[in-house]
């Protein structure tokens with residue numbers, strides 16, 4: 001039996017092929033996934049749709065993101081590959097609500113509308129839907145095996161093996177010792193974080209810091225050449241990076257590299273795939289930067305940095321998750337409970353509190369300390385409330401539109417009021433999601449090896 005290759009389909013993309021030893025899958029939150037296949041002619045594919053329909057005039061640039069524009073092309077490409085119209089079958093999954101149990105979610109049911117459009121298009125095309133699991137609050141994975149054309153819809157969180165043992169819950173003293181074992185933040189990284197916080201840095205001062213540290217310099221160039229940043233360009237020196245990426249991207253790159261070492265954690269813990277926690281951080285950072293630029297309330301570089309560091313407390317708790325995972329898993333099934341509440345119940349402390357303690361210990365700027373501390377409840381932050389609200393929204397969007405990286409159940413409570421705090425309205429949410437550049441969703445198990 002040939003080994004099955006795994007192919008991950010990010011939001012706004014699709015994959016179509018004839019029979020081969022491969023499983024194609026999409027990790028779905030609010031997005032909708034459709035598997036289309038013809039078992040007789042042995043052709044199939046999966047599409048991962050971000051939104052129901054084009055949002056603005058710029059949407060024409062990315063027709064593959066929207067159900068109305070992408071579905072007809074997807075069906076045609078399967079037919080072009082040799083499928084017969086009469087034998088096509090479809091399976092639909094995903095379309096979860098943005099925030100659990102929120103009234104505005106019902107009018108803003110992005111996933112539900114995407115699923116409805118998919119159903120209408122398939123019905124018009126005369127393609128039967130053999131299985132459909134959409135809506136609800138949970139993330140799932142839709143997979144299609146291109147050898148036997150069987151589909152699977154399963155929860156993204158791995159189910160624990162049945163165990164009669166009582167899990168060993170670490171004491172607060174053990175958690176504190178684990179915090180002590182975390183290496184201090186490199187001086188160069190701290191210097192760069194402070195420059196970014198002051199918001200009057202020149203690129204020269206950042207580049208000077210980077211040049212002082214050969215490891216950071218080499219890693220900056222390595223990350224600059226990853227798919228996430230290079231977009232196909234070859235970057236050999238810091239000067240190349242500056243010319244090709246520009247000041248904003250270079251600063252983001254340097255900050256990412258400076259703190260990346262903390263995410264080198266072993267075990268499965270919070271990560272759902274290799275490097276998942278770091279990639280969740282990178283995604284939240286990029287979305288936070290986009291929101292900061294749109295809201296014009298806070299520095300883009302600072303929002304990026306806060307996104308990168310918001311879940312730093314999870315690095316400490318990560319090593320204890322495996323032993324208490326059955327508890328965790330049970331709680332994850334409860335849509336009214338956040339990961340943070342579960343952590344507090346099990347460990348007596350949650351990741352935002354640990355992040356706050358670490359940030360204080362490392363003498364981070366106050367803005368970052370408070371944003372990390374209150375990223376799940378931004379209302380509790382009075383001074384840096386804009387940064388904290390931007391961070392909270394970025395975290396919510398990345399967990400709903402790019403799930404599958406790590407364990408997180410962000411809750412959409414007070415969505416309207418939180419958007420208002422940064423001068424945005426619920427009606428703009430669709431535009432915000434639409435404005436996220438496609439590469440934000442491309443940090444995937446396939447691309448992780450480059451930067452993990």
Ligand SMILES: [Fe+2]
Nearest residue numbers: 310311351375
């Ligand atoms: Fe968090």
Ligand SMILES: [Fe+2]
Nearest residue numbers: 310311395408
């Ligand atoms: Fe997060």
